[in-house]
Amino acid sequence: MGLNENAIEDSVFEGTGYSYTMSLIRGKHKMVILYCLMEFQPVRFNEMRRYLGKISDKTLSVNLKELEADGLVERREYPQIPPKVEYRLTERGDSLMEVLDQLCTWGERHKSDEI
Template sequence: MAASARRGPYFCGIDAAMDVVAGKWKSLILWELHHHGTRRFAELRRGLPGVSEKMLIQHLREMEEDGLVHREVYRQVPPKVEYSLTEHGASLNAALASLGEWGTERMRRIGAERVSVDGVAAAGR
């Protein structure tokens, strides 16, 4: 596994964890791969409305370096690349589950709306 851009010294475990999930899209990429399994790049991009191609590429590369995502390249024409969670990525996703529950409760408390994948607003689901 290649070294990440930042590697300590860390002040605590939260600091070390946040180093790996820093960036708006990383936790959402983890969620997408957890809930939908192995995905091709275009499928990931469709599942994450608003992410730019450049940002998705950057985050996937960093997550691969950190051992969270496995990138499988199939030597065929046209080229095919698939992304999946590693065991390490799945364990991080499990750790983030309680944070997601906290966020859902917060949305309910403040009456925030969440926009679903199809663009329709859904109150604090």
């Protein structure tokens, strides 16, 4: 009998740190939003919408609210006319960028690999 033969039967993926991290960035746009903020913060809503390309205002708004609720993005509203709202990474969001930046590094290293 192998050392880890029954290990998978006793494990639950949903309890892992990997699962938690993926739950924060899951979706089509969240990683791109975070990348945009890492590169250009602070970013206004319309600037981000243009950067992302084909995304509706509602979808972008929902994603930003979820990232804000998860403590990764901060929304700053300035009391002026017309209203000005900027988004930036929180300290927690910035710490996640260390991980996402490694994805960028890996992609740059391997994007020309032939399969």
